Amino acid sequence: MAIREKLSGNEAVATALRQVNPDVVAAYPITPSTEVVHYFSQYVADGQVDTEFIAVESEHSAMSACIGAQAAGARSSTVTSACGLALMWELLYVASGHRLPITLNVINRALSGPININNDHSDSMGARDSGWIQLYSENNQEAYDNYLMSLRIAEHKDVLLPVMTCQDGFITSHAIENIELLEDDAVQKFVGKYNPERHLIDGKPMSVGPYDTVQFYFEHQYQRAQAMIGAKKIILDVFKEYGDLTGRKYGLFEEYKMEDAERAIVVLNSSAGTAKFVCDKLRAKGEKVGVLKLRVFRPFPAAEIAKALSHVKAVAVMDKADSFSAVGGPVFADVRSACYDLKERPLMINYIYGLGGRDVPVENFETVYEALSEVIKTGSTDNFYRHVGVRGL
Amino acid sequence: MIYVKDANLNQSWNEVSAGGNIYEPGTSLQVNTGDWRIFIPKFIEENCKQCMLCFPVCGDSAIPVENEKRLDFDFKHCKGCGVCFKVCPFKAITWEEEVK
Numbered sequence: 001m002a003i004r005e006k007l008s009g010n011e012a013v014a015t016a017l018r019q020v021n022p023d024v025v026a027a028y029p030i031t032p033s034t035e036v037v038h039y040f041s042q043y044v045a046d047g048q049v050d051t052e053f054i055a056v057e058s059e060h061s062a063m064s065a066c067i068g069a070q071a072a073g074a075r076s077s078t079v080t081s082a083c084g085l086a087l088m089w090e091l092l093y094v095a096s097g098h099r100l101p102i103t104l105n106v107i108n109r110a111l112s113g114p115i116n117i118n119n120d121h122s123d124s125m126g127a128r129d130s131g132w133i134q135l136y137s138e139n140n141q142e143a144y145d146n147y148l149m150s151l152r153i154a155e156h157k158d159v160l161l162p163v164m165t166c167q168d169g170f171i172t173s174h175a176i177e178n179i180e181l182l183e184d185d186a187v188q189k190f191v192g193k194y195n196p197e198r199h200l201i202d203g204k205p206m207s208v209g210p211y212d213t214v215q216f217y218f219e220h221q222y223q224r225a226q227a228m229i230g231a232k233k234i235i236l237d238v239f240k241e242y243g244d245l246t247g248r249k250y251g252l253f254e255e256y257k258m259e260d261a262e263r264a265i266v267v268l269n270s271s272a273g274t275a276k277f278v279c280d281k282l283r284a285k286g287e288k289v290g291v292l293k294l295r296v297f298r299p300f301p302a303a304e305i306a307k308a309l310s311h312v313k314a315v316a317v318m319d320k321a322d323s324f325s326a327v328g329g330p331v332f333a334d335v336r337s338a339c340y341d342l343k344e345r346p347l348m349i350n351y352i353y354g355l356g357g358r359d360v361p362v363e364n365f366e367t368v369y370e371a372l373s374e375v376i377k378t379g380s381t382d383n384f385y386r387h388v389g390v391r392g393l
Numbered sequence: 394m395i396y397v398k399d400a401n402l403n404q405s406w407n408e409v410s411a412g413g414n415i416y417e418p419g420t421s422l423q424v425n426t427g428d429w430r431i432f433i434p435k436f437i438e439e440n441c442k443q444c445m446l447c448f449p450v451c452g453d454s455a456i457p458v459e460n461e462k463r464l465d466f467d468f469k470h471c472k473g474c475g476v477c478f479k480v481c482p483f484k485a486i487t488w489e490e491e492v493k
Contacts, residue, residue: 097412099411198394198416204416205418206415210415216413219404220406220409220411220412223407223409
């Protein structure tokens with residue numbers, strides 16, 4: 001029997017961590033993810049988990065400790081935000097390069113500078129090329145579900161890549177919503193035991209992290225790229241199994257009222273809820289609008305997205321992070337690239353929105369849908385790199 | 394398991410170990426790092442007093458010792474750093490540019 005609760009996103013993730021009972025958690029507190037570390041260390045102190053909790057001196061050390069522990073056969077997990085993730089940068093690549101299936105909850109927050117503790121996606125979007133699988137969550141339920149599924153995806157023998165599960169700082173992490181939890185034994189049954197084929201302390205010789213020469217490095221990178229390509233199938237298998245268990249069925253992305261949509265918004269994390277609300281309002285007036293909410297950003301489901309957008313006249317891709325490429329944000333770059341091979345491509349524009357916790361009201365999405373009507377009318381995407389919610393525009 | 398002893402340049406990407414992990418000990422024995430040298434030490438046996446100052450300072454175990462006597466260099470891992478030349482008080486080791 002599922003448990004009905006009301007939890008914040010941080011409480012949801014801390015609860016999931018307690019239910020998983022990882023072998024090692026190494027973490028350093030940083031707003032807005034601090035609560036997760038706080039709650040979890042309480043579980044450790046109260047003996048509710050038998051996890052080895054390592055209170056490290058930085059996030060660089062947190063990820064290093066997870067790498068060492070995972071290489072020694074321990075299921076390892078951590079949580080961070082913003083500059084904490086940035087400090088892990090070097091080790092993110094080490095974790096995925098050594099094919100260590102570590103799990104990481106990112107409570108999305110803006111990167112400095114200037115320093116800001118509120119939500120946007122500049123932290124995890126910056127890590128999009130680090131060889132980590134990335135799952136995004138609209139609400140606390142998805143944050144909980146994504147984390148539980150992330151272990152099974154990461155540890156699958158055909159994947160062996162670390163997974164970061166993202167939710168919006170404060171908006172999701174600190175807002176209390178209804179949630180349906182699995183019972184502890186159901187979680188244990190679902191995630192199972194972590195049994196790597198080999199590890200550092202299994203009594204046989206092994207080295208992790210030796211120098212990789214010119215003659216072999218490229219082959220190892222190709223392996224990692226292949227693992228990311230192959231991960232899509234495993235992700236769908238795990239989603240299916242979890243859906244059968246919980247009744248909550250997830251896909252690579254969610255298509256909301258997309259069947260006959262002429263205008264569509266592509267968005268991820270909490271703002272998808274606002275986008276759907278505006279979509280419903282406009283649908284009630286007979287307007288053919290839809291929302292495509294991304295869940296899996298790495299591996300990027302390019303072919304599936306292209307198919308889902310192929311019948312749409314105009315698309316606005318929302319980026320809660322700027323890439324400073326001068327031609328749009330990271331989600332836009334990938335979505336637009338995905339549609340390049342379509343025979344008939346939708347017109348496409350990009351909106352940078354909500355940076356540094358700037359409120360993303362209903363009006364933002366109304367503006368975007370209106371702009372899409374204008375794009376269809378004029379047929380022009382000359383000015384495709386846009387911002388919504390900045391003063392003076 | 395894929396082992397370093399079987400490593401060769403005909404291996405395709407799916408025949409090398411995941412993440413470059415190594416599943417056997419002492420693999421440095423299989424790797425010739427002696428070809429990194431620019432300078433090379435030479436052992437002048439007639440000057441050697443067997444004082445044993447040289448072999449402990451060698452970072453690459455390139456000075457073999459048997460029956461309490463140092464033998465000629467094992468150049469497989471010698472990088473030509475010249476530390477042995479520097480510590481020898483008896484001019485029993487020279488250190489010159491290696492002509493290849």
